Amino acid sequence: MKKLISLIVTAALAVTSVFALAGCGAAKETEGEKAASDFKVGAIYINSQNDTSGYTYAHHHGITEAMKQVGLDPAKDLYIVDNVPEDDEKVKQAIDQLAGNGCNIIFGISFGYINAMEEKAKEYPDIIFSHATGYLSNDTNFNNYFGRIYQARYLSGIAAGYKSLATGNNNLGYVSAWGTEYAETCSGINAFALGAMSVNPDAQVYVYEISTWGDQELERQAAETLIDTYGCGVIAQHCDSAQPQIVANEKGVFGCGYNSDMTKEAPNAHLVAPVWNWDAYYATAMKAAMENPATFMTTVGNYYEGLNAGLVDVSTLSANCEPETQEAIDLAKDLMKSGKWDVFSGVKLSFSGAAGAVAVAQSDAALLANDGTEIVAAGGASVDDGVIQGSMNYYVEGVTQVN
C-alpha cells in the first residue's frame, strides 16, 4: 500500500512538472479547433512561448503582432510547439504535429532546425516552411529569413563612441557568445567597432567570447573581466541575458544591450540596444502565403532586410547617452536606409560637431582586418554578402579578442 501511495505521489509530481514546462500549449490546441479563418500559422520555438524576454520572446511577439496586422487571431489561428531542441527527430515530430493541425505556414526560429525543415518541406509540398537564420531553401515552399542586425549594431557603436569621447576612455568591451566562428556574431562585433570608430577613431574593442549563447554567470564574469582587467568603459553584448548590462550598472560604466531595451535592468548604464522587429518579416510572409502560396518563393523568397524594412532598429536612446548621439544615429540611419552607403564598404563615415550641428563626412578608406589584410580597397563596394552567406570570419582593425 505504501509503495502504491508513493508511486502515485511521485507520478503526480512528475506530471505537474511536465505541465509546468509545457505551459498552456495543450490548452491552445483545443481552443483553436475549427476556427472561422482557415489560414493557420505554425511555429517551432527553441524556448518557451511564455518567456518574457530573449530570443524566443522576440519571435513570438513578432508572430502574434504580425497575425493581428494581417487579420488573424493568435488565440485561434496560431499553433505552437515550444521547447524544441535542435534535434532532427524532435523537430520532425513538431512539424508533423503542426502539419496535422492544418498549418499553412510553419516558422522555425532556430538555426539547428535547418535539416529537418528542408526534408519535411519535400514531404509537405502544400505547406510553406520558413526558417530563421539558416542558409538552405528550395524553389517552391522553403525559404530562410534573417536581417542586417549589423546595421543596428553600427548605430549602437556610435552611441558607445560618443560615450568613450566624453569619458576619455577608449576601451570598449564586448561580451559575445561566439567570435569569428559565426558571421552573425563577428559581423556584429565589426559593425559595433566601426560605428564607435566613426566617432572616436582611437576606440578599441575588446571581445570576450563565452562560447555559449546563454549562461548568466559566464556573461556576468566576462563583463567583470572586461571592466576590471581591460578597463572598458562601455560594455556591448551579443548573448541572451542582461547580465553584462547589470554588471556595467554595478561598476558605474556604460553599456549597449541587445534584443530589448535593457534600460530597465541597468538604469544608470544602458545607452541603446540593437533590436529586432520580427513582425516586419512575419507580416510580409503571412500576407504573401495567404494571397498565393504558390508564388511565395518569388514574392518573398529568401528574406534579408535591414533598417529600410524596419526589421532591425535601435531602441529609444536612454538619458545616459551623450547629447550628439541621436543626431549622429539619425544621419547614419538615413544613409543606410537610402542604400547609398553600408557598413562594410571602402567608405568610412566620421561624425563631428556639437549637439545641434552634428555633421557626417564620408571619406574613402580601405577596410582592414585586424591582422592588416585588406578586405575592401578604399572606395570599394560593401561586402555585406559575407554576412548574408555566412563567410565573414575576421575582425576589423581595432578589435581584439581577449580569450
Place this chain on the structure above:
Amino acid sequence: MLEVFTLFLFNIIVYNIPLLYGTTGEIMIEKSGSLNLGVEGTMAIGAVAGYLAGAKCDSLFVACLVSFIASGLVGLLFSFLTVTLQANQNVTGLTITTFGVAFYYFIGNALSNSAGGWPQLSGTKLDEHSQAIHIPGLSDIPFVGKAIFSHGILVYLGIAIAILMWLYFKKTVPGLKLRAIGENPAAADSLGVNVAMYKYIHIIIGSGIMGLGGLYMGLNMGGTFEGSNCWINGYGWISIALVIFANWSPAKAILGTLIFGFFNTLRVQNAALAYTFPETLGWLTKIPSHFFSALPFIITLLVLITSSLSKKKQSGEPEAIGRNYYREDR
C-alpha cells in the same frame, strides 16, 4: 599586477559559495543514509521563494528564512516519500529536480507576465544587505583584504555552516547517532535511536541549507529572472560530485569548493591572467574553456578511483547510503 590575483581569489569565493551550501546540505542528508539527487531543484525552489519573499518584505532576513523553509518543505516531501513511504530515493530525487526547476520557471514566467512584473533587486534594502560588508581592519589588508574579507554575510554564513556541521558530526552525540544511522540503521535502531525522526530532521535541515545557496545565487545574479537560464545553472549537480570529492566531510567541502572554484574561475579569468602576464601565462587562452569546465569532474573521477583502489578503508561514504531502512525487514 597583483590586482588580478586578488580578483581571482575574490571570484573563486563569490561565485562558488553556492557549491558549499549545496555540498554541505547534501552531506547532511547523505550522512543520514539518504541519497538526494534533488539538489538542483531544491536550490531552485529555495531561490525563487526566498527572493520573492525577501523582495516583498525588503529584508534579507526574511529572504533567508523563507528560502530555508521552502527548501525545507521540499526536504519534508523527500523524507515523506522515501522514509515513510519507502519510495526509491534516486527516482524521488530526480523528480524533485525536474519539479523544482520547472517550478522556478513557472513562477518566474507567471510573475514576469503579470502586471507588477518580476521584482527588481537594485536599490532595495535586500540588495544593500546582501552586499559586501566592510570589516574594519581586515578588509583593508592589502591583497587578502579585498579577496577574503570583503564579502556579503551569506558567504560567511556558508563557511560557518560548514564548520559547525563538521563539529556537529565529530563532537556531538546526535552527530554520532546520525553517522550510525548512515552506516547501519538497523544497529542504530536496536540501540534505541529513532531512525525515522533523525532522517526527517536532517533531510529537512540539509535541504534548507541548499535553499540558502540557491538564494545566494539569485542575489548574486542581480535578482533578474531569465526565461531560458535558471539561476542554479547546474550547481546542484556539481555539488553532488563535490560531496564525493570532499569524502563526506563538511570541512573538506570548504577545500573542495575552493578547488572546484579555482577551475571554475580559471575558465573565465584565464584571459585576464594571460593579459597581465603575457609571457608566462599567455598560453592559458589557448586552452578551450570547456576543458576547464570538465576539469573538476575529471578530478572527482580520479578521487573516486584512488579512494576505491586504496586498501585502507578511508572512504567517508555512509555504508547504508541510498537504501531505505524498513524496520520489519530486519
